[in-house]
Amino acid sequence: MADQVKDLRRLVIKAFHMTDVEWGDHNDITTDGHMTVSKEMLDQLVEQEKDYIEKIDIQIIKPGDHDRWTNTIMDIIPISTKVLGKIGEGITHTVTGVYVILTGVDTVGKQCHEFGSSEGNLKEQLVLNRAGTPGDDDYIISFDVTLKEGMGQERPGPTAAHRACDEFIQTYRDKMKKFKGEKCTERHEYHDIVRPGKKRVLIVKQVAGQGAMYDTHLFAKEPSGVEGGRSIIDMGNMPILVTPNEYRDGIIRSMQ
Amino acid sequence: MGIGPSTKETSLHHFRDPLLDVVSQDTDVDLMGIVIVGTPDDNVDKMLVGTRTAVWAEAMRADGVIISSDGWGNSDVDFTNTCEQLGTRGIAVTGLNFSGTVAQFVVTNNYLDGIIDINKSADGTETNVVGENNVVELDCKKALALLKLKMRKMEQDR
Numbered sequence: 001m002a003d004q005v006k007d008l009r010r011l012v013i014k015a016f017h018m019t020d021v022e023w024g025d026h027n028d029i030t031t032d033g034h035m036t037v038s039k040e041m042l043d044q045l046v047e048q049e050k051d052y053i054e055k056i057d058i059q060i061i062k063p064g065d066h067d068r069w070t071n072t073i074m075d076i077i078p079i080s081t082k083v084l085g086k087i088g089e090g091i092t093h094t095v096t097g098v099y100v101i102l103t104g105v106d107t108v109g110k111q112c113h114e115f116g117s118s119e120g121n122l123k124e125q126l127v128l129n130r131a132g133t134p135g136d137d138d139y140i141i142s143f144d145v146t147l148k149e150g151m152g153q154e155r156p157g158p159t160a161a162h163r164a165c166d167e168f169i170q171t172y173r174d175k176m177k178k179f180k181g182e183k184c185t186e187r188h189e190y191h192d193i194v195r196p197g198k199k200r201v202l203i204v205k206q207v208a209g210q211g212a213m214y215d216t217h218l219f220a221k222e223p224s225g226v227e228g229g230r231s232i233i234d235m236g237n238m239p240i241l242v243t244p245n246e247y248r249d250g251i252i253r254s255m256q
Numbered sequence: 257m258g259i260g261p262s263t264k265e266t267s268l269h270h271f272r273d274p275l276l277d278v279v280s281q282d283t284d285v286d287l288m289g290i291v292i293v294g295t296p297d298d299n300v301d302k303m304l305v306g307t308r309t310a311v312w313a314e315a316m317r318a319d320g321v322i323i324s325s326d327g328w329g330n331s332d333v334d335f336t337n338t339c340e341q342l343g344t345r346g347i348a349v350t351g352l353n354f355s356g357t358v359a360q361f362v363v364t365n366n367y368l369d370g371i372i373d374i375n376k377s378a379d380g381t382e383t384n385v386v387g388e389n390n391v392v393e394l395d396c397k398k399a400l401a402l403l404k405l406k407m408r409k410m411e412q413d414r
Contacts, residue, residue, distance in 0.1 A: 003283065072261070073261065073386045075266050075267050076266035076267065076268045076269075076386075077266070077267045077268060078267065078268050078271050078272075080271070094271075099268060113261070115259055115260055115327075115329070116260040116261050116262075116382055116384045117261065117384065118261040118384050118385065118386045120384075124385070125261075125384070125385055125386060126385065126386045126387060127385055127386065127387035127388045127390075128387070130269070130387040130390045130392065131268070131269045131272045131273060131274050131390065131391075131392070132265055132266040132268045132269025132270075132272070132387055132390055133266070133268070133269075133386060133387035133390075190280075193280075193287075194286060195283065195285070195286040196286070197286075198283075198284060198285055198286040199284065199285050199286065199319040199320060199404070199407050200285075200286050200288055200316070200317060200318050200319045200320075201279060201285045201286065201287055201288065201318065201319065201320045201321070201322065201403065202287075202288050202289060202290075202291060202312075202313050202316060202318045202320075202321045202322075203275060203276065203279060203287070203289075203290045203291070203321070203322050203323075203324075204290075204291045204293060204309055204313075204321055204322070204323040204324070204338065205275075205290060205291070205292050205293070205323075205324055205326075206293055206294075206295060206323060206324065206325040206326070206327075206331065206334055206335055206338070207265075207292055207293070207294060207295065207326065208259050208264075208294070208295055208326070208327060209294025209295045209296055210295055210296065210297045211297070214259060214295075216292070216294065218292060223271070224267040224268070224270070224271055232292065232294040233294065235294070236294075236296075236301075236305075237293065237294025237295065237296040237301065237305045238293070238294070238305055238308060239291045239292070239293040239305060239308050239309040239312055240291065240292045240293070241289050241290070241291055241292075241312065242289060242290050242291075242292060243289055243290075244276055244280050244287055244289065244290065247270070247273065247276055247290045248271070248272075248273070248276055250267070250270065250271045251270075252267065252270040252292065253267050254264070254265060254266050254267045254269070254270060
């Protein structure tokens, strides 16, 4: 007889694979695997964050085309959005084949990192095919922020860079919310399960919480998002409990 | 010291975390949840948040905990204290941490025998290469297998 389990909730993640990423007049993404990137909103993003940000540039990096300069990598972000329910349940749409890399430096060339930095030739500074990095065949959208002098070392600076990047990604999320689910290229179903009588195990993730680019956000509105998120520093670095499905639905935004 | 580029876990890493995949797919264990705990600057705060984490685990009647840290250096103070707080409460603990040749624990105690070194670099250093010393599936399988052994042994010893 099968072990008795209790199913608490279900999360469905539908992935849409992108086969080509090109420049276009506007940011756009379609279920046929085509994505266009525009710089049209960058001036407005800089204006909104003008206390901290001097300039933003975007590059489309083709798979394997990594023999190029990169500023230090602050984060690598999947493009995902909630379609039904809140983080941890319901339906999420995500894309495969392209990931956003947020990089940062200030106007005098100081890299935006606390403890060691990863600027240099991208092909030497990034190991591909890890859980947290793009794969051999993935496109990268490089979102490169130049902060005002010294702002890369003050907490509001990197946070502003993450916020601007999140607003850029949101333009794709808004389109992905309307994707027809049946057009997905992968479908993953996850359940929060209780297994009565089995050994009870807890995972503890110790995350960054000391300030500036050493911060972790939780509870944003969108998966791996910034808007609505709370800083673990502001929550006193106290332990916060999340469900397996909340965690795998992108409840953490890594702000290092 | 804190997080280095080669160990840091990106938002994408958390989204596709191999540790959660490995533990949640094992039908021998009842995964209760994931505790996210920060790494404060101040030493008193480090002890506080780790102790509160262990109290959570105790109150949830956890048999075992796998703890991971995406930084090294002074964050080892938090890490080793949390291991000790869990261990003294009779909870089996294993974990994932970067040591290599440069980052042996700056403090030690009796509850660190189940910690897997996640170093992947040839010379065991912080290479500043993003992703290089990240946790991979094999590390997580080792940590879970070790935890299952420890939990069984603790049960037999009772």
